[in-house]
Amino acid sequence: MPHPLAPQLTDPADANALAEGVWPAGAERVDGVLHVRGASVADIAAEHGTPFLLVDETVVRERARRIRTAFEAAFAVPGGEPAVDVYYAGKALLTADLARWMRAEGLRIDVCTGGELAVALRAGVEPAAIGFHGNNKSVAEIEAGVEAGVGTFVIDSPIEVERIAAAAEAAGRVQRVRLRISVGVHASTHEFLATSHEDQKFGIPVAEAPAVVRRIRALPSLELVGLHTHIGSQIFDHEGFAASARRMLALHAELGADGQQLPELNLGGGFGIAYTAADSPEPIEAIASRLADAVRQAAGELGVAVPRIAIEPGRWIVGPAGITVYTVGTIKPVQLGDGARTYVSVDGGMADNARPALYGAQYSARIASRSSDAEPALVRVAGRHCESGDIVVDAEWLPADVAPGDLLAVAATGAYCHSLASNYNAAPRPPVLSVSVLPDGGALVRTLVRRESIDDVLSRDAGLDPAPAADPEPSNGAASA
Incomplete structure (x- = not known):
C-alpha cells in the first residue's frame, strides 16, 4: 500500500534490488x-x-549505436545510403573522451557554446561533424565556429542571420545553416523542459519563417540546408514527435514550393529515460518507426520527397x-x-x-x-x-x-x-x-x-x-x- 507521504511509491519487495531499465545494464x-x-x-x-x-562506457556506446541503428533502419531508403544523421547533444554531458566515443559510434556532435565547441575540437572531432546551437551565440562564438569550419549553425533568430553571414563572408566561406522553428507542439513534459510552445525563447514562429528564409537565401555567404525543431525533453512516447514532424513537413514543403527544395530536416531530440521504476518510456525503436511513418505519410500527402532526417539525442544516450x-x-x-x-x-x-x-x-x-x-x-x-x-x-x-x-x-x-x-x-x-x-x-x-x-x-x-x-x-x- 502506498505510503501517505509518498503516494507515488509502492512498497518494495526488496529495498536492495536494482530496477531494470533504471540502473546501468552492467x-x-x-x-x-x-x-x-x-x-x-x-x-x-x-x-x-x-x-x-x-x-x-559500454552502456554509452551501446545506446549510441542502438539509437543510430534504430533511426537508420526506420528511415532507410531501399538500396541507398542511411538517410539519417544523429547528433549527440553535448549539453547532456561532454568530455573529450565522451566526444571520441560518439564519433567512434558514428554520431556527430551538437554544441551550444564556445566552451562546448572547444571541448569537441580539442578532442579531435572534425569540425564538419559539429552542429552549433544556441539562442544567443555571441559574435565571438560565431566567428570561432565559422573559422573552425563547423558543419552547420542552427539559426535561432533573425539577428543571427546577419551575424553568421557576416562572419562567413569575412572568412571567405559559405556557411551551412538550419533555421530553428517554434512549431507550437506542446510536449507532455515539465514546463521548463518544453521548448516549442509559443511563449518560448527558442526558435522562429512558423508564420515568420518564410520571411527569414528569404533573407537567408538572399545572402551569398549562407546556404540554407534545412529546418530544425525541438519540442522538449524527457518525452516518453512518439505522439508529440510525430505531430511536430507533420507540421515541420508542411513548412518544409511550403518553403520548397519555388523549386528551392531543402535537403534536410532536423527533428531534434528529447527522448525520455526511466529515472524510477514507475517510468515507462516507449522503446526507441518504436518511436523511430512511428516517426518515420508520420514523416512518410506527411511527405506523400504534400507531394514532396522525404528529406534527410537529423536527430539530436543526449539524455537518452548517456543518462x-x-x-x-x-x-x-x-x-x-x-x-x-x-x-x-x-x-x-x-x-x-x-x-x-x-x-x-x-x-x-x-x-x-x-x-x-x-x-x-x-x-x-x-x-x-x-x-x-x-x-x-x-x-x-x-x-x-x-x-x-x-x-x-x-x-x-x-x-x-x-x-x-x-x-x-x-x-x-x-x-x-x-x-x-x-x-x-x-x-x-x-x-x-x-x-x-x-x-x-x-x-x-x-x-x-x-x-x-x-x-x-x-x-x-x-x-x-x-x-x-
Whole structure:
C-alpha cells in the first residue's frame, strides 16, 4: 500500500534490488556491494573519495549505436545510403573522451557554446561533424565556429542571420545553416523542459519563417540546408514527435514550393529515460518507426520527397549510463502527521545535481556498500548545501538500518548533472569517472574529469594571494573511510 507521504511509491519487495531499465545494464551486487562492469563502487570510493559520477562506457556506446541503428533502419531508403544523421547533444554531458566515443559510434556532435565547441575540437572531432546551437551565440562564438569550419549553425533568430553571414563572408566561406522553428507542439513534459510552445525563447514562429528564409537565401555567404525543431525533453512516447514532424513537413514543403527544395530536416531530440521504476518510456525503436511513418505519410500527402532526417539525442544516450555515489553523513528521523520520514544527508547535493531543485526531478537510490535484511523505511535523500530545496531524492525506500558511512548510489545521473554542476557553498565539483571492460575481462576505471580541489575553487578569487602548494582537501567519503 502506498505510503501517505509518498503516494507515488509502492512498497518494495526488496529495498536492495536494482530496477531494470533504471540502473546501468552492467550494474549488479556482488556480496552485497554494488559493482559496475566488475568494478566495486566501494573500491572506487576508497581510491577516489566521494561523491563521484561513474559512467559505464559500454552502456554509452551501446545506446549510441542502438539509437543510430534504430533511426537508420526506420528511415532507410531501399538500396541507398542511411538517410539519417544523429547528433549527440553535448549539453547532456561532454568530455573529450565522451566526444571520441560518439564519433567512434558514428554520431556527430551538437554544441551550444564556445566552451562546448572547444571541448569537441580539442578532442579531435572534425569540425564538419559539429552542429552549433544556441539562442544567443555571441559574435565571438560565431566567428570561432565559422573559422573552425563547423558543419552547420542552427539559426535561432533573425539577428543571427546577419551575424553568421557576416562572419562567413569575412572568412571567405559559405556557411551551412538550419533555421530553428517554434512549431507550437506542446510536449507532455515539465514546463521548463518544453521548448516549442509559443511563449518560448527558442526558435522562429512558423508564420515568420518564410520571411527569414528569404533573407537567408538572399545572402551569398549562407546556404540554407534545412529546418530544425525541438519540442522538449524527457518525452516518453512518439505522439508529440510525430505531430511536430507533420507540421515541420508542411513548412518544409511550403518553403520548397519555388523549386528551392531543402535537403534536410532536423527533428531534434528529447527522448525520455526511466529515472524510477514507475517510468515507462516507449522503446526507441518504436518511436523511430512511428516517426518515420508520420514523416512518410506527411511527405506523400504534400507531394514532396522525404528529406534527410537529423536527430539530436543526449539524455537518452548517456543518462542511464551514469550513477552518482555519495557517502551518508547524518540520519534524522522526522515525525509528521501522516507518518515518519527519515532524512538521509549525503556529501553532495544540488551543486552536483541541480535537476531536483530546478524542476522536481525524481531519482532512485540504493545503499551501494552493502545489502541489508532490515525492513524498508521511507527516506528523503538530502544534500549538504544550505538550501531547504537541496533534495537529491525526494522519496525512496531504503533499508531502515541505513547509517552514517554507508555509500549511497543514485541511478540515471549521466545526463545534466555534471554539465549543470556548480561551486555553490564553495564546494569543489566531483570527478567524472568511467568504467570499461578490459580484454581479459577485468574492469578499467579511468578519470574523465578530475575532482576539483579547494585551491581550484579559490583560484579565481582575485582578492586572495596564490595559495601554497597543498594536497587537495579529502572528500567527506575519503575522510570517513
